[in-house]
Amino acid sequence: MERRTIFPGTWFPILLVLPQLALTAVFFLWPAGQAIWSSTTRADPFGENSFFVGLENFSDLFGDPLYIDSITRTLVFCAAVAMLSMSVALLLAVCADREIRGRGWYRVMLIWPYAVAPAMAAVLWILLMHPQVGLVGAWLNHIGIAWDYKLNDDQAMGMVIVASAWKQVSYNFIFFLAGLQSIPKAVIEAARMDGAKGWLRFRTVVLPLLMPTVFFLIVVNLVYAAFDTFGTIQALTQGGPGKATETLVVKVYRDGVVNLDIGASSAESVVLMIGVIVLTAMQFRFLGKRGEK
Amino acid sequence: MQRRTLLTGAAALAAAPIAAPISAQAQAAKTKIVLWHALTGANGEEINRLAREFNASQGDYALEAVFKGSYPETLTATIAAWRAGQAPHLAQIYEVGTGSMLAAGKAVKQVWELAKETGLKIDPASYLPAVRGYYSLSDGRMASMPLNSSTGVMWYNKDAFEAAGLDPEKPPTTWAEFHAATVTLRDKWAKPTMAKSGGPDLVAATSSWFAWIQIEQFGAIHNLPFASKSNGFDGLDAELKFNSPAHAKQLQMLIDLSKEGAFKYGGRDAQPDPLFYSGQAAIGFGSSAGRGDIVRNAKFKWAASVIPYDPALTSTPNNTIIGGASLWTMTSPKRMPAEYKGVAAFLQFIGHPDQDMQFHEHTGYVPVTLAGFELAKKQGYYEQAPGADIAIKSLTRGTVTANSKGLRLGRLPEIRNIVYEEVEKALQGQQSAQAALDSAVTRGNKVLREFEKSVRT
Numbered sequence: 001m002e003r004r005t006i007f008p009g010t011w012f013p014i015l016l017v018l019p020q021l022a023l024t025a026v027f028f029l030w031p032a033g034q035a036i037w038s039s040t041t042r043a044d045p046f047g048e049n050s051f052f053v054g055l056e057n058f059s060d061l062f063g064d065p066l067y068i069d070s071i072t073r074t075l076v077f078c079a080a081v082a083m084l085s086m087s088v089a090l091l092l093a094v095c096a097d098r099e100i101r102g103r104g105w106y107r108v109m110l111i112w113p114y115a116v117a118p119a120m121a122a123v124l125w126i127l128l129m130h131p132q133v134g135l136v137g138a139w140l141n142h143i144g145i146a147w148d149y150k151l152n153d154d155q156a157m158g159m160v161i162v163a164s165a166w167k168q169v170s171y172n173f174i175f176f177l178a179g180l181q182s183i184p185k186a187v188i189e190a191a192r193m194d195g196a197k198g199w200l201r202f203r204t205v206v207l208p209l210l211m212p213t214v215f216f217l218i219v220v221n222l223v224y225a226a227f228d229t230f231g232t233i234q235a236l237t238q239g240g241p242g243k244a245t246e247t248l249v250v251k252v253y254r255d256g257v258v259n260l261d262i263g264a265s266s267a268e269s270v271v272l273m274i275g276v277i278v279l280t281a282m283q284f285r286f287l288g289k290r291g292e293k
Numbered sequence: 294m295q296r297r298t299l300l301t302g303a304a305a306l307a308a309a310p311i312a313a314p315i316s317a318q319a320q321a322a323k324t325k326i327v328l329w330h331a332l333t334g335a336n337g338e339e340i341n342r343l344a345r346e347f348n349a350s351q352g353d354y355a356l357e358a359v360f361k362g363s364y365p366e367t368l369t370a371t372i373a374a375w376r377a378g379q380a381p382h383l384a385q386i387y388e389v390g391t392g393s394m395l396a397a398g399k400a401v402k403q404v405w406e407l408a409k410e411t412g413l414k415i416d417p418a419s420y421l422p423a424v425r426g427y428y429s430l431s432d433g434r435m436a437s438m439p440l441n442s443s444t445g446v447m448w449y450n451k452d453a454f455e456a457a458g459l460d461p462e463k464p465p466t467t468w469a470e471f472h473a474a475t476v477t478l479r480d481k482w483a484k485p486t487m488a489k490s491g492g493p494d495l496v497a498a499t500s501s502w503f504a505w506i507q508i509e510q511f512g513a514i515h516n517l518p519f520a521s522k523s524n525g526f527d528g529l530d531a532e533l534k535f536n537s538p539a540h541a542k543q544l545q546m547l548i549d550l551s552k553e554g555a556f557k558y559g560g561r562d563a564q565p566d567p568l569f570y571s572g573q574a575a576i577g578f579g580s581s582a583g584r585g586d587i588v589r590n591a592k593f594k595w596a597a598s599v600i601p602y603d604p605a606l607t608s609t610p611n612n613t614i615i616g617g618a619s620l621w622t623m624t625s626p627k628r629m630p631a632e633y634k635g636v637a638a639f640l641q642f643i644g645h646p647d648q649d650m651q652f653h654e655h656t657g658y659v660p661v662t663l664a665g666f667e668l669a670k671k672q673g674y675y676e677q678a679p680g681a682d683i684a685i686k687s688l689t690r691g692t693v694t695a696n697s698k699g700l701r702l703g704r705l706p707e708i709r710n711i712v713y714e715e716v717e718k719a720l721q722g723q724q725s726a727q728a729a730l731d732s733a734v735t736r737g738n739k740v741l742r743e744f745e746k747s748v749r750t
Contacts, residue, residue: 241717
């Protein structure tokens, strides 16, 4: 049963979608167009001298081993954040998807971190993990574990991964919970009747039915890890120590806003934009296929 | 269509007679001058005080000081505003942004230009040479107006020195003495105190502004170039030179001390400050502008001393170089001569010895004029606040050479970040000090060449 309303004429439908089109034009097409244009120029910070350099900014980027390192680092970071936040969220969702006392309260508490601004969340993490003044950080040093994320690449990376994943757990939790609740009770009952218990039932019945949600969340989490973690990383480590936590989006900021190298920064943004387009296309294709079934 | 034209025409006609009295009224009212700055806390209060007193001192201009975030944020905001034709009249730009601002062409009006246009009287000779040099062209004309200048100093904890059996009145003056002092502090103060109290981690020494103090200042003090072409003053084609064996030896010493647990790298820029303020580090290199915070926070006896030098490299250590920021006059398409006059009046106002002295005493920045310094001396400020003149002594030591005048390099903030990155790798044992500096120089030179290409037509 499909319901479709057809608006007559040409102008009326256009009028109806106009606000959205205007928003897209102003907040996406225009800046994106500017980014593409700037990525082909070299300009001084004030933009007084600007020359067309073609694809030179891109060839400089990909000729720079540090940029390639940054790509690899971003991939590792995104994969780790997506995996960690999704597995924790799934575990919590499975636990919350039962008849337990205080279920509502439990769920609200889990969703809460999503409302915390990234910079605030980072400050909380600093208060926890700072090697001298942090609750956990100082304690680790006290018991003899040399904890210093300001001077240890792996610890710094570990910390930004955990902090970024923590922030996303709530979001994933909501979707997993909704996904779990949309699995027909009858299917679960049937599996139970057939004697499938615990892990076996989860693996063979629940998880396959949850796969659409999982795929959707993978895309969303990758995009989140690639873009929305800027605030967290910037507040925690500013990309350091060395370049240990400098992901692509941090590099865009560093080159564009701090170093005022608009050309290079725009070229990096364009590369990122292509990444997002690919991810989004994959998501559409997947969701589209599901719709056809 | 026709009707619309008629209507707009009528509106324009109707507006014309009204517009005239409005602009006349505006002229009669005060001319508004906007200043963007990056100062917070006590220092931000001080800018507001300057604005208040300037406004009270005359009837023609109303200056409004607006906080715009950190130094890099203020620079970015200023550039973005200029590109949009909305630049403030004055922008406070940190010293490492000077190279970029000098290449800003018609976006800025340099002080000498402003003086010529408005009749502002500025005598460069009345400013401290180390301060003036940083913000002047090679021929001595001033490009921007010094506002807040500090320099690197060595803060030390007298109580810790005493506990370690060191003479609290004799801070280390050479790097060899510094090395010995940190080892003693580690063994006789940090370790025993930690063992007894189980309190927070204590460390002999730390350094804020690592790139500025341990590399840039180190070069100036020992008359070693940071870059060729007089540290960039003589041309955009300067190349970085801070990977000399002397630089590497100094960095290697700090890396070794760090490995031996006598030195702690506490992060970039001002991040390590709290280590000294809280008493966790016995020696803390930092900006002289930290004085206000130390007075407020330190629960121990402390003092400041000049950054040590290496007698093997020089018998006559040079002046240290400045940090801080200066005021740049920005242009804008619709700016009136009266507005530039107001800017000039404000710049004149802050250069007044009395204002300069107050700014110095309220913030911990050095007086930028010689007269301001003399006034502070005459009023006995340094007897009341011993050690407050260490920064000035440090800045005025010896004669200013091509290597101690300051740095004039485009995209210097980026180069500093590169230095931090490479040093952090070296501190983790991933590379030697020499390799770190070599790599920083190579990467930094690439940035300089990019800058050169971008500003040359």
